Amino acid sequence: MDTKKYVIRQISIFSENRPGRLAAIAHALGEEKINILAFSIAEANGFGVVRALVDHPEKAHDKLLSLGFNIAFTDVIAVHMKDQPGGLYEVAKILGDAGINIEYSYAYSGKEGAVLILRVDLVEDAIKKIKNSGATLLERSVFH
Amino acid sequence: MKFWDPRIEEMPKEDLQRMQYKLLKSLVYRLYSFSPFYHDRMKEQKVHPDDIGKLSDVHKLPFMFKRDLRDNYPDKIFTATKDDLVRYHVSSGTTGKPTVVGYTQNDLNNWSTSLARGLTSIGLGRGDVIQVSYGYGLFTGGLGMHYGAERIGATVLPTSVGNTERQIELMQDLGATAIACTPSYLLHIGEVAEKMGVNIKKDTQLRTGILGAEPWTEGMRNRIQEWLGINAYDIYGTSELSGPMFTECAEQKGFHIWSDIALTEIIDPKTGESLEAGEKGELTITILQKEALPMIRYRIGDITTMEEDICACGRTHPRIQRIQGRVDDMLIIRGINVFPSQVEYALMAIPEVGEHFQIVVTRKGALDDMLVRVELNKESFSDKINDIMKIRQKVEHRLRNSLNVNADVELVEPGSLPRFEGKSKKVIDKRSM
Ligand SMILES: [Zn+2]
Numbered sequence: 125m126d127t128k129k130y131v132i133r134q135i136s137i138f139s140e141n142r143p144g145r146l147a148a149i150a151h152a153l154g155e156e157k158i159n160i161l162a163f164s165i166a167e168a169n170g171f172g173v174v175r176a177l178v179d180h181p182e183k184a185h186d187k188l189l190s191l192g193f194n195i196a197f198t199d200v201i202a203v204h205m206k207d208q209p210g211g212l213y214e215v216a217k218i219l220g221d222a223g224i225n226i227e228y229s230y231a232y233s234g235k236e237g238a239v240l241i242l243r244v245d246l247v248e249d250a251i252k253k254i255k256n257s258g259a260t261l262l263e264r265s266v267f268h
Numbered sequence: 269m270k271f272w273d274p275r276i277e278e279m280p281k282e283d284l285q286r287m288q289y290k291l292l293k294s295l296v297y298r299l300y301s302f303s304p305f306y307h308d309r310m311k312e313q314k315v316h317p318d319d320i321g322k323l324s325d326v327h328k329l330p331f332m333f334k335r336d337l338r339d340n341y342p343d344k345i346f347t348a349t350k351d352d353l354v355r356y357h358v359s360s361g362t363t364g365k366p367t368v369v370g371y372t373q374n375d376l377n378n379w380s381t382s383l384a385r386g387l388t389s390i391g392l393g394r395g396d397v398i399q400v401s402y403g404y405g406l407f408t409g410g411l412g413m414h415y416g417a418e419r420i421g422a423t424v425l426p427t428s429v430g431n432t433e434r435q436i437e438l439m440q441d442l443g444a445t446a447i448a449c450t451p452s453y454l455l456h457i458g459e460v461a462e463k464m465g466v467n468i469k470k471d472t473q474l475r476t477g478i479l480g481a482e483p484w485t486e487g488m489r490n491r492i493q494e495w496l497g498i499n500a501y502d503i504y505g506t507s508e509l510s511g512p513m514f515t516e517c518a519e520q521k522g523f524h525i526w527s528d529i530a531l532t533e534i535i536d537p538k539t540g541e542s543l544e545a546g547e548k549g550e551l552t553i554t555i556l557q558k559e560a561l562p563m564i565r566y567r568i569g570d571i572t573t574m575e576e577d578i579c580a581c582g583r584t585h586p587r588i589q590r591i592q593g594r595v596d597d598m599l600i601i602r603g604i605n606v607f608p609s610q611v612e613y614a615l616m617a618i619p620e621v622g623e624h625f626q627i628v629v630t631r632k633g634a635l636d637d638m639l640v641r642v643e644l645n646k647e648s649f650s651d652k653i654n655d656i657m658k659i660r661q662k663v664e665h666r667l668r669n670s671l672n673v674n675a676d677v678e679l680v681e682p683g684s685l686p687r688f689e690g691k692s693k694k695v696i697d698k699r700s701m
Contacts, residue, residue, distance in 0.1 A: 136650075138649050170678045170679065173651055192682065194681055
């Protein structure tokens with residue numbers, strides 16, 4: 125199975141919890157005409173990590189790096205969620221049974237419907253398991 | 269190993285001490301007779317020049333403090349007239365009045381000689397190009413290094429501080445082999461060079477750094493040496509002693525204080541009692557040969573230790589270890605003494621964070637809170653909150669171990685803490701605001 129086409133490049137940005145950091149990121153990406161497709165912020169006491177799927181991850185990376193941001197690429201996968209209760213549970217169970225850890229996840233709803241972005245420790249295995257279970261994985265080409 | 273003045277530098281300790289005693293005795297007689305300030309001080313202390321019968325009798329003499337210089341601003345305790353003064357230096361007072369130091373030609377000669385011995389001991393001499401990136405002007409760093417470097421026949425590149433990109437260009441174009449500046453400015457130069465695409469290790473002839481005028485650590489030395497491909501040596505001095513005056517030798521085991529120029533004591537800052545070799549205390553110096561502004565038992569306020577054994581380089585003069593903190597920079601956090609240099613030392617050992625830091629002290633109710641802000645390195649950034657929390661915990665743990673007091677840690681974005689092109693101000697104490 126060609127798993128590569130399901131691996132999506134998320135950009136992850138370290139951010140101090142101070143006013144204006146998020147706006148600075150959004151402004152910088154806007155300037156480069158980069159679209160933010162999905163987005164989440166994980167906050168801890170004193171700092172946060174911004175995670176985003178954008179249409180031009182390399183361009184976004186270089187732009188933010190040049191502004192001094194601490195930024196990295198992270199491989200994630202995107203699962204299409206059935207619009208019915210228990211959809212999240214099913215995915216979590218498939219991965220859990222296979223011994224694959226979900227580091228974090230966040231959802232967004234686009235024109236494809238509800239989509240769950242997953243950061244797992246074993247990306248290839250997760251793709252295979254989810255495909256085998258019959259769930260729908262979104263291809264990277266949907267995003268970039 | 270080369271010496272500037274082997275007769276003095278390798279002189280047996282007993283001979284050196286005999287020389288020190290003679291110089292001390294004549295200094296005390298001279299000041300008691302001609303300086304109202306010292307005359308009164310010695311009277312107050314009930315000590316007469318005749319009481320000084322051996323070198324250790326120096327303990328009977330009164331101390332001198334920075335406030336004595338401020339109180340006698342600008343030149344009330346000078347012991348030379350304008351006819352004999354050839355230069356002033358002025359140190360900016362962060363609190364209160366500045367202090368003024370005057371020099372006769374002999375004072376300048378002794379200063380340069382002291383540096384000439386030090387620079388020779390780290391292998392510098394004719395043919396070397398020494399870039400002096402200390403500030404020129406009222407500050408002693410620039411001009412002091414300048415004359416010391418000229419004395420050994422090196423070529424001086426007097427770039428002073430600032431315009432860092434130009435400094436790097438000149439370093440390349442004129443083939444600087446050594447640079448004298450503050451360690452934080454050298455780090456800044458390294459960062460700017462990288463941005464310019466200049467690899468100091470490969471693209472320049474730089475091989476020696478003479479670094480001082482602010483506290484730094486062994487960890488910082490290792491990082492500078494490895495990163496920039498140079499040997500980094502500590503240099504020490506304050507304007508009251510003339511300026512940057514004493515350097516480490518090639519052994520890199522503390523700076524030699526020339527016994528014919530200065531008599532060194534380490535004392536307990538609270539009791540004023542002399543400490544044994546190897547014990548940590550306040551550096552106290554008597555300048556044995558100074559005409560314009562003599563210093564007897566001057567309490568510099570720097571915390572360090574002294575080694576008396578003969579150095580592996582063959583020099584018989586005592587070595588002062590790296591300055592570990594300032595008596596007045598010392599923070600008291602919940603009753604525990606904390607030096608910013610300890611924080612720096614702890615951070616240097618943690619590869620996940622950078623070398624720049626800021627300490628913010630606040631008081632909540634009756635309790636002091638210490639926050640250490642440090643930059644998370646690019647390579648250590650993870651998209652997982654837990655990984656970053658672990659780094660923060662590691663830093664907190666290390667700080668607690670080395671400071672014996674709890675410190676909160678805030679990880680900040682790389683490049684976000686202020687860089688200083690001069691003396692670093694790394695502590696924000698909001699308790700007094
Ligand atoms: Zn030595």
